[in-house]
Amino acid sequence: MNMTPDIAPVVFIIFNRPDLTQRVFDEIARARPKKLFIIADGPRETRADDVEKCQATRAVVEQVSWDCEVFRNYSEENLGCRKRISSGLDWVFSLTERAIIVEDDCLPDQTFFHYCTELLEVYKDDERIGSINGSNMTHGRVTVADSYYFSRYPFIWGWATWRRVWENYDVTISNWPSLRETDWLSTVAYPEEFAHWINAFNQIHDKGLDAWGYQFVFMMWLQRQVSIQPRTNLISNLGFRSDATHTAGTSDVADLPREPLTFPLKHPKPLVLNSEADKIYTKEHCFREVRKRGIKRQLQKIASWKYFSGK
Template identity: 50%
Template sequence: MSDFRLKTPVAFIIFKRPHTTERVFEAIRQAKPPKLFVIADGPREDRADESEKCKATRAIIDRVDWECEVIKNYSEVNIGCAKRLPSGLDWVFNQVEEAIVLEDDCLPHSTFFQFCETLLERYRYDQRICTIIGQNVQLGRKRTDYSYYFSIYNRCWGWATWRRAWQNFDFDMKLWPEIKESRFLDDILIDSKSVKFWQQIFQDTYDGRINTVWDYQWTFNCWLQNQLSIVPNNNLISNIGFGNNATHTKHTKGRFVKTYANMPTEPISFPLKHPPYIIRDLKSDRFMQKTFFEYGNLLTTIKSVIKKRIMKTESKT
């Protein structure tokens, strides 16, 4: 690892959490990317203290002390996570062909950067691959003897991609009605329970009932191209952002948080042991669908129902 010198640009998404931003920034600082794109949303008008938190978070970027071109895309008004991140990545990929992407609560292991850069180069022109992710949620289960495997699922907790893949991103999911009518999810997901789950997710996203995310659209558009994600056999990312200050990972208790918050990372060895084939690991995907997506979505649904009942009760009093 000592001989590795990162050449790939890093896109760093920040907002209002200086405590997590500082830790991720330090990991980036150790990797010393030659080019750092910083994407920041603006404070919300109805949050009195948010302006100062945004300023404190942005001030961390001014600490860059290595040879690096820092390019900032700071919004002075709040656009919202769903639109801010895709618009920021559009800006990044208008300037570079590939990038490593980290949000302000995704703390990478030091080997994450070399893992991404090695595979960005290896699969640069391979249209079968859409993204390289750093998070492994197999909970210690090793599916192959190789350094990584292939999945239909992508995750945004530390990842990398190319302009050639990102250019397919369509926030509005214009093709969803056709895909739904043609029942193509049956061909992609195979089992009926997973089809039902993702059909509801995509319909709610398309209809605007889920309006705080962008990664469901990213998954949908990768599936449209029949593309796979690369997943390391070791977990390289720890999400340190669970809590009340988070946008999506607000849960602070329960099995999901205990399992996925602050997951330990471990180094991946180099040179990488590349699989001699590009085939989806169905067993891994089924495990992830059941333990990560379905369970996590159940918690969100329960929380939403409880919140609505509380609001309904309060309105009657």
């Protein structure tokens, strides 16, 4: 197995769950990155137990037992997901050109770190690529010969990106009011998911929804960028439980098994979107109404778009 020896800088986002933080941190420690950035939110005033939990969580990441340069960005007040993660990543990318990002409930397979590191180098100057995903939510229903494929969707349960991408991030999605009056959404999304994304972008822009991931999708679509998707699932989200901020319920993508990639990686050519995989994600996670008639035609149309030229 020929894997990248030196792992790219790793960002670890933590809050108030020391047990999950320990499990994920153990995997980071196994990967032994030379640079580690830690972003921590502060305790909520409305939760008295947050002070102790945040302290216990921060104590976990003091256990750096390998040769590593550690950077810490801790907030003493609670900023919430929207402000804490966006401001934390602003800080990260002011200090590094590339990074692998993991949150406290996203348990990575060890090959995830090597896969991200290699592809951060391979695609560092390719403006068509916006992010590298660790998750694969197709439940094994999409088979490809290569180690990864390309998707319109960035998944943020373990991912990687570059400064050149993050510098376009706008937490307020200020362009949305003008774009929603045009047919822009029809150039980047399937008709069946329009309602989902219109609602999400309205909630972000008009109501200040405490989230940051929708903005990343918006930014990538605005830039006509796509994500890299691993052939196997490399991340298990452990956070679907009662103390979660956004994943307190149950889900068929909770605790997905991890399956390591094999090396050396086999790179796909040319750069073509995998419409089969995107169809699965769209139908199972974005549809408000699934309209069966016309889906195949729309998929064929989108797969043939001059997406990367911005036309």
